[in-house]
Every structure is written in C-alpha cells, then in structure tokens.
Amino acid sequence: MEIPYTVEERPDTGLINSKLGIWLFLASEVMLFGGLFSAYVFLRLGAPDGAFHEWGQELNVPLATLNTLILISSSVTMVMSWASLKMNDFKKFKMYMGITLLCSVGFLVIKYIEYTSKFHHGIFPSTNTFMAIYFTLTGLHGLHIIGGMIVNGFLMGPGSKMWKTEPEHFTNRIEIAGLYWHFVDLVWIFLFPVLYLL
Amino acid sequence: MSDHSMDDIKSHVKVYMLVFASLAVLTVVTVAASYMDLSSGEAIFLALIIATIKGSLVASYFMHLISEKALITWILMITFVFFFILMFIPTIAFFDWVNIS
Amino acid sequence: MAEILHYLGLPINMSVDGPAIDEVIVLTHWLMLVLFVGWGAFFIISLVKFRSSKNANADYDGVKSHISSVLEVVIAVIEIVLLVGFAMPIWASRISDVPEANSGAFHARIIAQQFAWNFHYPGDDGIFGQTSPNLVDEMENPIGLNRSSEGAADDIVTLNQLHIPVNTRIRLDLTSKDVIHSFSLPELRVKQDAIPGMKIPVHFEATMTSEEFLAEMVGTSREGKGLEIACAQLCGLGHYRMRGFLTVHDDEGYQAWLEEEKLYLEENSDDDDWGDDDW
Amino acid sequence: MDNNHHHQEESFWRKYIFSVDHKIIGLQYGVTSLLFLLFGFCLMMVMRWQLAYPEEAVPIVGKLLGDGGILLPEIYNSLGAMHGTIMIFLGIVPLAVGAFGNYFVPLQIGAPDMAFPKLNMASYWSYFIGGVIMIASFFSPEGAARSGWTSYPPLADIETGQTMWLIGMVFLITSSLLGSINIITTVVQLRAPGLTWMRLPFFVWSQFITAFLLVMAFPPLEAAAVLQLMDRVVGTSFFLPSGLVVSGEVLNVSGGGSPLLWQHLFWFLAHPEVYVLILPGMGIVAEVLANNSRKPLWGYKSLVYSITFLGFMSFIVWAHHMFITGMGSTMSSFFQTTTMIISIPSIIILSAFFITLWGGSIRFNTPMLFALAFLPMFGIGGLTGLPLGFAAADIHLHDTYYVIAHFHYVVAPGTIFAMFAGIYYWYPKMTGRKMSDLLGKLHFWPSLIFMNGVFMPMFIQGLAGVSRRLWDGGLQYAHASGTLQWNEFMSISAWLLGLAQIPFIINIFYSMKNGEKVDRNPWGSTTLEWVAPSPPLPHVNFDSIPEVHRDPYEYSIPGRKRDFTPQTEPKKG
C-alpha cells in the first residue's frame, strides 16, 4: 500500500504531505533563527551604548548589498524554474535552476571574500560579541545555502529524471525546494540590515 | 497547486517580476537610508520596517502564502507568537533585573 | 502544618522575612495535602467499589455531575489568592526594599569564586575600594582590591567568614569571579545566585545571634554546629565543599570583631592585606 | 546459492537495520532507549553509592574509576550530568515519542506508515549517532560533560567534556525535529476515512501536541548549543562577561556576553521539554484506563482542550527555573502567574482520569496497575511543583533535593510507569503474545515501593535545604546533618529498584517465545490498532484501510452484548 497524499492533495486539508512537512520544518527554522536573533538583541543590549554600531562599521556594505541582490535574483529564478515546469518547459527549468545555482555560488564566493578580508585584518569571531554573532549568523546562513545548493543540484541533475516518469511529483519537489530556498533568502533579508546597517 | 492553468502561471510570472523589482528597489532604499543621519532608534525602526515589507513580499508571492491553505497559515501564526515570545520576554527580562550598579 | 514541616526537616527560621516565606510554603502544602487526600480517597473508593469482580458491568455514562469543574475553579481561586496575597508582595519587598547604600544598613560585598566566598567590607568610611581583575592574586589579594583607590585603605576582606550584627538590615551585593554560584542561608531563608558580570543585592535581617541559635539547637542533631553558608549552584568539582561560615553577633560582639580585624589589617598592611582570624 | 544468500543478507539490512517501516523503526527506538534508560539508571546506582557511603570504594565498577575505586567529585559531576541527559534526551523522549509515537500513531489513525518513511529512518539514525557520541564522551580524554544537564555557562564554557555533549545534542535535536515533523504530518494527513479530530484517541492527541512542542522549542536550544560550541571552540564570548578570573588567571576572552542568555534559551526549550516527557505518558495512561475500566474516557473534549492549552502555556513559564537569578518583580509576577495557570489543565486532566474510574468495571491487570500507580505518583510530583512555582517559596526550595524529588516523582514513577503500562499493554500487538501477568506483578509492586523509597525522603532533605549535586550528599553541612541518615535508605531503595527490574527484563524475553498467544484484540479494545493483525503487516499494517464510524472509547454501550464497540463498527440506523 502506498502512502497516500504524496502527489494528490488530501481533500479536507487541501495539502500534500511534503508541503505540510516543509512548512513545519520552516517553522522550526524560524525558531532556530529566532533564538539567534534573540541572542543578538540580548548581547546588543548588554554591550556599551553604540558599540554594536561601531563594531559593525568594519563590515563591507557594498559587497553585502550585492549579495542581497544576488540572493533575491536567485529566489526569482527559483520560482521561475517551478513556473517553467508548470508550463511544461523542461529546458527553461534547467536554465533557471542553473542560474539559481550560479547565484548561490556567487553568493558564497562573495561571502568567502568578506570572511578572508576580515581574517586578514585580524578580525575573528572572538574579537567582540558583535563579530561573534555576525560570524555565527552568517555562517549558519551560509550552511543553509550550501544545503539548498545540494538539494537544488540534485534536483537539476540526477533527480530530474523523475520529470519523465512522474512530472507532477517532480514539480511538487521543485516547489518544496523552492519554499526552502525562499526562506533562506528571507532570512538574509533580515540579516542584512540587522548586521550591516544598524 | 496542480489546478493552475497555463494562463494563471503566466500572470503569476508577471507578479514575480514585479516583486523582484520591488525587492531590488527596497534593498537600495534600505542601504541609502542607512547613510542618512537618523537617530539609532529611527534607523532600527526604518530598517526593520523595510525588511519586514521585503520579507512579506517574498513570503506572500514567492512562497505563495497569500493563497496558501488555512492550516499552514495557522501553523505560521503560532510560530510567530512563539517567535515574538522568544524575542521579547528575554528582552524585557533584561531590563527587569535587580542589577543595581 | 508548620510543625509537620519542621518535623520533616525545615530548619528553624531566624530571619525577619522568613515567616512570610514559611507561610507560603505552609499554605501551599495545606492545599497540596487537601487535594491529595481528597482525590486519594476518591481514587481508593473507586478502585474498591468498582473492581470488576464486584461490578461486572460498567456504566457507560459514569459521573454526570460537574462538581469537578467547580473544584477546579476553587483551586484556581486559591492559587490566585496565594499568588496575589502572599508570593507577589514578598517578592516585591525582596526586590524593592533593598536598603540604599550608606543608609545605616550593614553593607558588604560578596565575591564568590571556585570554591570559596570572599567578603568585602567597606570599613569605617563606608566606601568600597576599587577592584580589578588584573590585580587578583589568589593568595594575597583574591578580590583584586586596589588598596590605593579611594576608601580602600580600611577595607576588610575575609575568606569564608561572614560576620554580621543581629537585628540590623543586612545588604549584601553578590557577584562572582568565575562561574555562577548561589549564596544560600537555609536558616535565614536567603538564597541568591551570584552571577559573574552582574551585581545582585540581597537583604535580610537576623533575629538571633549565633550564640542564641546554638542554644536553641541543644538537644537536636545540629547541636554544636553553627551557621553556615551553602553554595546551591553547581560550580565545579568543589561545589560540595564550597562552605562558608556565618557569625551573627550582638552589637558589642560585632564591634569587637571589627576592631580585631582592623588591628589585623594594620599589622599586616605591607604583605598580607586580607584578614581572617580562622585561617 | 551464493547469490541467494547475498540477496537475503541485503534484505536483512533493509528489513531490520535501515528499515523504513515505522514499526521496525519504532522497535529500534524502543530497544535503544530502554538500553539507555538502563544505562542512565546504572550511572545513578553508582552515584548513590557515593551518596550513601561517601569516599568508600565503589564495589563492582570501582576498578573502572581508578583512584582506589573512590568516585571522585569530578566523576560524580560527570555521572550526574550524563544521568540527566541520558534519561531525558536518550531515554524517555525517544521511548515516548520515537518508540510509542512511531509505532502506534500510524496504527491508531489507520495509516499504512508514517508520512515520510525515509525521514523516519534518518531520525532514528541521527538519534543513534547522538547517543554514540554521548557514550563515547565517557572514553574521550576530556571525559563526559560535568556541568549538569542544564550546562550553565560560564561553568560549561570552561569545564572539560562539554564539547562532545554539545555535538551530541545537535544530533539528538535534529532527530527529534525530524521525528516530530513526521508525526504532525502523519496525524494531519493520514487519518483514516471518518477519523475526525474529535474521534482521535487521546494518545494521538498527546503525541500531536508533544510533536508541536518539540518542533517549536528545540530549535532555540540548537541555537544555544551552537553558541556554546562557538564559545568553546572558536573563543567567542556569548556567555562570558568581561573580567572573569578563573583559578587566578584573567580569562583571555573579549567578554561582553551574558550567562543569563543561555538560561533563557535553555529553559525556553527545557520547560516545554518536561511536558514532552509527561504528555505521551498521559496519553498511554488514558488508553489503558479507558480500556480497563471498560468505560469511555470521562470528559474527552475537556481533555483535548486542556492538553492543547497546556502545550501552549508551556512556552511561557520557563523563567520559573530562574527566579533566584535576580529577577525583578514584573518578570517574576508574570512567570508565577503563568506557572499557576499551567497547573490548572494538569489538574483537569488528572481529575478526568479519576472520574473515569467511577462507575467502571475495573480490571487489575499489569498495564492497569502501572497506569493506576501513575496517577497518585504524578499527583505528588505535580502538586510539589506548586510551592516551587511560588517565587517566595522557591527562595528556600530552589536547587535543593526538593526540586529533585518533585521532578523525579513526575518522570520516574510517573512517566516511567506510564511507559511500562504502554509496554505491557501493547506488547501483544507488537509480538502476538501477552506478557506474563505474574512476572508483571512481581515487577510492579517492588517498583512502586522502592520508587517511593528513593524519592520520598528527598522531600525531607529538600525542606532542610540540602543542595543538589553535592558529591558527599551534604556531609559537610550542618543544616544537612538531621537528614543524612536517609541517604543510605534511599540508595538501598535505588538498588532494590534496580533488582525489581529483573522480572521485567526476563518477562520481555521470556514472553516473546512463551507468552500466551493472542489474536488481534486481546484486551477487548476499541481503537484502530487492534483491528490490525498482531503484529501488524509489514509496511501496510492493515489488511485494508479501516473506516471509522465512532468515537474512540465506546465501551459498555448500554444494551449491547459486547462491552466494547470498535471504532470501525458502523452505526446502524
């Protein structure tokens, strides 16, 4: 007996299993980052007045702005790749997915540049509490990016075979992966001002 | 969302592009605002407002929350209640401490 | 109930604020006892009365009345009364009635460390000298007191020995050098964490001197054992032996102790600047 | 031949080791967590030796400890921290949620499996890895964690052994998250036709709420664990304020952190966590009580509302563990009030259980005995939570053995008894055989007596003000002197409690082969798991997906021959 509602929606909830599952997962992610943001607020309050702002001046705002734009773009291409599947255009799906992956690589490269330039200037997580939370938050976010890349890479490569056999199931998978990816983008949308601009 | 017709999707795509544009603009706005001479309270308020708008755009359109099933909305609402509890109660506690100096 | 609890181990109280705390404990235990006995009786009766060998057929509907809801409301009301009438005011007094510095109340600092209590008295001038982590020397200067800072010359620092006068408001400011400790005086119903990076005041007033306490203890298992300071928070491998000693003096006794310490301080002022008669 | 053999080999792995069948995973969880429970208990039996006979060489395992067999203070702290961690995160939670939740939620809702079988397997293996790391930490050069299960910094930041604990915790948290996402999705999506929310067995409700608690509360601890790991490994100061002097040396860190931040994040998890420990237990007790009093559960709806409300409230009481950290009046009033509010749904639930008994036809078989004993034991534990919840009383009782006694009454004779009840009750479903009732009673009575022997005197020590986590059990302290004679008594009770588990262990193995063979529904139960074959069919559970027509506990409907009416029985006109 197959597990029901993997592809078609359950009538009374209107959902497929994986949709509910991913949203629950995202809810837990909200709480994970909630814990970290809460730590940020707590440490900021405990630091001397204006210290967080001052320490934050070390960060590279133009690079981070660029990264924000890159991540937003990748979110759009991600949703476009899903829309392409909906329109039965597998080629376009591959293209958009490819761009999404490229964007994520770009994001990580820029992050790498940012990190190394900090290290060159003798700035480490242990320098002060701002840098500590900065590296923790962006590092954890970076791990989420890498996780997303693995999933997206799989869905673009070996996983896409499913399109031939079960197109609908595959489209759903892309939607789920997309939800995760947009969430990672969403986290960054908050990280960016909180860390770089305030 | 298996019940979408082709045209539906096409109109969605337009929306995605609009959202993309607004996100880009808002990013520039928030960076620009940070170079303005605001008091730290105002700056925080403004930056968080903009981030919230951007976040809601992503959530509503890219993540289709705007047309999502009630159950999911409920789960998220509960999550946000807990999120705010987690954010604010420690903060209030931070001030409500017998820590005289 | 108070007697029962004392019989069960609750130490006698020798603090002005203690009776209020004991009262909450006692009233809550009454509530608990009534609930436990009430439900317990119902429980036993049900088990005996409705065992299958006696009652072969169960009653589908069971209890129809909703007295239990009334009961739950009553419990809620009692809890509210305990909360608003007792627990909250006690806490408010604990937080807000901290005596001001230099208001005539006894005032000292406690700097906890692994695994000892350092007490810092301001001396006659009532001013605590500056301390700094960089000056800390475990043998010579455990709290890092800067003897040349304002008001520091006459400061008294003791190790594991807290001496306080009876019938006086005592204010102690707690902090810690390393990890979290908890300053606990069971007989005075005082307990407060000492947290590094924070300075937290506690205040209390003893109603008995150590001598009177010892007299009271004659004939019990505590006979001959004085007042102690316990550490209530796990602070490492020496947590179990992080014991301090509390001496409550009458006024003359306290003055005499102070004089002794001052003398000690003068004698040792060049090499050893902390005095402790029991060391 | 060779080929065939190879094939079988593979299917064994697929079937029993990397299985995706919720029943096998449930059993894996069950066996692993029972072993951990036993191990955690063994740690405590060693510790109780030191408490009873301070500084005397520990018999039997003393050789492992070195130093002439004396349990050193640092080892005592390690064992204590690991006892707490293992019991909670590796014992009860996996047993209650991983084993019982996994096995019986799909069965009780008439589903063929969990919604995400592969995730389910990942959840088990993540748990397993976390457990291995925790055990391995004993043998690492640094030793196991020794800062209490609460791991308060700065102590936890500077003590040895904590790093492995933190890494282990990250795996355990991941495992619980995957498991609970699975359970929620399963309950929402895979309920059998006709099984509406208000027809769910109470056990399913309890698992559903528990899963929500895990999903929402665990991530902040994960965040906190990451921060503490950063403190330890990278040298940050999230939890370290400036100017720390550790053994005479100024600590070389940037400072600026806050020890209280950890406490907030930790208890934000750990309070909901304690309800994670109790709710599944209540669910099991509800099943067993209804079944063996042959009556519908009294006040089903109010039970459901109470447990939901309880779940919600459990997120806003956490700072009642922090009263003594110097909390101001506003915060303490808030948290005292919420703590009192949360006691009301517990009282409602317990009352409903008691009232269920009234008018029943009560059968005293082994599962029922454990379920019945749960009630007063949880009652004692819960009621003694009340004085702790009043900040004023907590001044005297905080961090004393009173707290230890409070929560052990809830988790040991409380939850563990509920788990035993569940095992005895559902064993026939898992194996097709009943457990021996005689051995069961031999297990029950001594367990009940010795549990109380261990924990009741702790209230006395607590009232006297004896601190917890003392290596010598308070030998140093004058205020403890009047209560020290109990230490030996408690320790002996604990060891006898250990002996009392032998009939249980024998019973489990003995009954697998020799237990009385039973058909699908040996207890005359109404819920769906009893419609399936015993044991249920691999991967599909049921012969065909059942259809539900009734409420969960239709026992003794007037005018019927049988005193139970399964949920699948259609209502006729």
Ligand code: HEA
């Ligand atoms: C399963 C676990 C569990 C449960 C259910 C509870 C339930 C409760 N707990 Fe407990 N608690 C713990 C586990 C648990 N606790 C642990 C592990 C700690 C210590 C952690 C540590 O520091 O290491 C702790 C510590 C703890 C503290 C902190 C103490 C301190 O450190 O100073 C407080 C304070 O408010 C508290 C309060 C409560 C309250 C008010 C409830 C209420 O929810 C209880 C409500 C229940 C009732 C009111 C009972 C109702 C029953 C009846 C009315 C019937 C009775 C009659 C008969 C049976 C005949 N608990």
Ligand code: HEA
């Ligand atoms: C779920 C949680 C849980 C459980 C069940 C227990 C169970 C027990 N605990 Fe524990 N305990 C804690 C959680 C728990 N504890 C925590 C969190 C602390 C605080 C730690 C800290 O300070 O940081 C603590 C601390 C603690 C202390 C205080 C130590 C100190 O402060 O110095 C003591 C002292 O006696 C103690 C004793 C016991 C005993 C005798 C049991 C007994 O009830 C054990 C009963 C166990 C069984 C009966 C095992 C049953 C299993 C089987 C029979 C397996 C069969 C196996 C197969 C068939 C394969 N515990």
Ligand code: CUA
């Ligand atoms: Cu200091 Cu325990």
Ligand SMILES: [Cu+2]
């Ligand atoms: Cu709690």
